[in-house]
Amino acid sequence: MSNPIHFYFDFSSPYGYLAAEQIEALGKRANREVIWHPILLGVIFKTTGGQPLTMTPMKGDYSLNDFNRSAAFYGLTYNAPTVFPIASQNACRAVLWSQKQSAEKGKQLALALYRAFFVQDRDIGKIDVIADVAKAQGFDSDALVAAIQTDEIKNELKTNVESAIAQKVFGSPFFIVDGEQFWGADRLPMLEKWVTQGGWKY
Amino acid sequence: MSNPIHFYFDFSSPYGYLAAEQIEALGKRANREVIWHPILLGVIFKTTGGQPLTMTPMKGDYSLNDFNRSAAFYGLTYNAPTVFPIASQNACRAVLWSQKQSAEKGKQLALALYRAFFVQDRDIGKIDVIADVAKAQGFDSDALVAAIQTDEIKNELKTNVESAIAQKVFGSPFFIVDGEQFWGADRLPMLEKWVTQGGWKY
Numbered sequence: 001m002s003n004p005i006h007f008y009f010d011f012s013s014p015y016g017y018l019a020a021e022q023i024e025a026l027g028k029r030a031n032r033e034v035i036w037h038p039i040l041l042g043v044i045f046k047t048t049g050g051q052p053l054t055m056t057p058m059k060g061d062y063s064l065n066d067f068n069r070s071a072a073f074y075g076l077t078y079n080a081p082t083v084f085p086i087a088s089q090n091a092c093r094a095v096l097w098s099q100k101q102s103a104e105k106g107k108q109l110a111l112a113l114y115r116a117f118f119v120q121d122r123d124i125g126k127i128d129v130i131a132d133v134a135k136a137q138g139f140d141s142d143a144l145v146a147a148i149q150t151d152e153i154k155n156e157l158k159t160n161v162e163s164a165i166a167q168k169v170f171g172s173p174f175f176i177v178d179g180e181q182f183w184g185a186d187r188l189p190m191l192e193k194w195v196t197q198g199g200w201k202y
Numbered sequence: 203m204s205n206p207i208h209f210y211f212d213f214s215s216p217y218g219y220l221a222a223e224q225i226e227a228l229g230k231r232a233n234r235e236v237i238w239h240p241i242l243l244g245v246i247f248k249t250t251g252g253q254p255l256t257m258t259p260m261k262g263d264y265s266l267n268d269f270n271r272s273a274a275f276y277g278l279t280y281n282a283p284t285v286f287p288i289a290s291q292n293a294c295r296a297v298l299w300s301q302k303q304s305a306e307k308g309k310q311l312a313l314a315l316y317r318a319f320f321v322q323d324r325d326i327g328k329i330d331v332i333a334d335v336a337k338a339q340g341f342d343s344d345a346l347v348a349a350i351q352t353d354e355i356k357n358e359l360k361t362n363v364e365s366a367i368a369q370k371v372f373g374s375p376f377f378i379v380d381g382e383q384f385w386g387a388d389r390l391p392m393l394e395k396w397v398t399q400g401g402w403k404y
Binding site for chain 1: 249250259271385391392
């Protein structure tokens, strides 16, 4: 198999959710492994001077509309969360914990958390909600709750976010493959063409 | 024919150029007229607090790369201009002038100016360059140079930009059709699906 696709996502990012629902199928079509990296865009924005889309004048209203329209365009379910954005550290930490069981388990929990937030309108900023979502997926929720409050996992998330910044990740969703960066759910067709035909000169 | 597609573009916008090369074919496939609106993003940014993509940390480098890669993805020629961004008032005014001859003439000149800037690396911020491009397209360049310096055409551009702001246009390229807004060259597939199938509930 060729180089994996690195997939960076923030749990407060609707476009991240739309990409999360599509990236594994894309990876399979292109015969590329996908490595999932939960990140904290808030921390990254402190470095880049970026700001949440929804808080930008005009662009904010447009985006709130475009989230819904894009989900329908992709054939996905989307419900604007009541509480938005959320603090997503604990959701990220839960994914890091689940990834220690297997990459597959990590993807399963990340997707379940995204759906809890953007389909079922559950506040995945709360530890008890995260535990509940994990339990429904067959995870040991007591072990999860204990693990995500350890310094070990907190430091791991911190290191991962710093590493993402070092890789010049500045948004969500964000993809890196073959040294090439792709930003946005709307870059999925280009990303797929890239990995399928082995890139192109430009 | 159904409602037209309103196409807003700034001459300093590489993605605007990529859209300009594709929107007429899309309109024909969907049986929709396309109305071209040259705008000044700099003026709009003063209202929205937006800033040029290329001047945003990290996003700037990404974009400079993505312009080239996207052009190749669409099968278009693109050469990063030496002078960038440019003051594009006069190019806008020239298009407004040419539109008085016919909508078709306006599109022809707009596309010729975009290609002069993003393919031939000519500084279309300069009136003599604009005149030269127009002349090669069969326009009366002396009449053009005189017209774009009149208060009439200056006010027309001012009014058009204010009208775009009133329509909540905040970027380039930007499309409005059937009351629906689409922002970005990467929204062309969604726009096409929208106008082809008559929209969808979301």
